[in-house]
Amino acid sequence: MTREEAKVLLPIIQAFAEGMVIECRTKPSFIEGLDVPNDWTEMKEIEFRNNTEYRIKPEPIYRPFKNAEECWNEMQ
Numbered sequence: 001m002t003r004e005e006a007k008v009l010l011p012i013i014q015a016f017a018e019g020m021v022i023e024c025r026t027k028p029s030f031i032e033g034l035d036v037p038n039d040w041t042e043m044k045e046i047e048f049r050n051n052t053e054y055r056i057k058p059e060p061i062y063r064p065f066k067n068a069e070e071c072w073n074e075m076q
Helices: 004-017 068-075
Strands: 022-026 041-043 053-054
Touching: 004 022, 004 041
Parallel strands: none
Antiparallel strands: 022 041, 022 053
8 A cells, every 4th residue: 555545545444433434336447337336335344455435425415395385396
């Protein structure tokens, strides 16, 4: 591992140590064909591999409805 790679992975390791959820997937440039699923997958244990991307799982964004009409339209 180079120093630059370590700088990129350090926030991932810190977040994992703090109990945050870490996700990984194969780098899209490494996959041949467009029909191969490449979803982010939650990691239970950290294993660093080449050709793999890592991220801290994003928190869901809550946006309240603007008004009752928007809420009603969404429910239908």
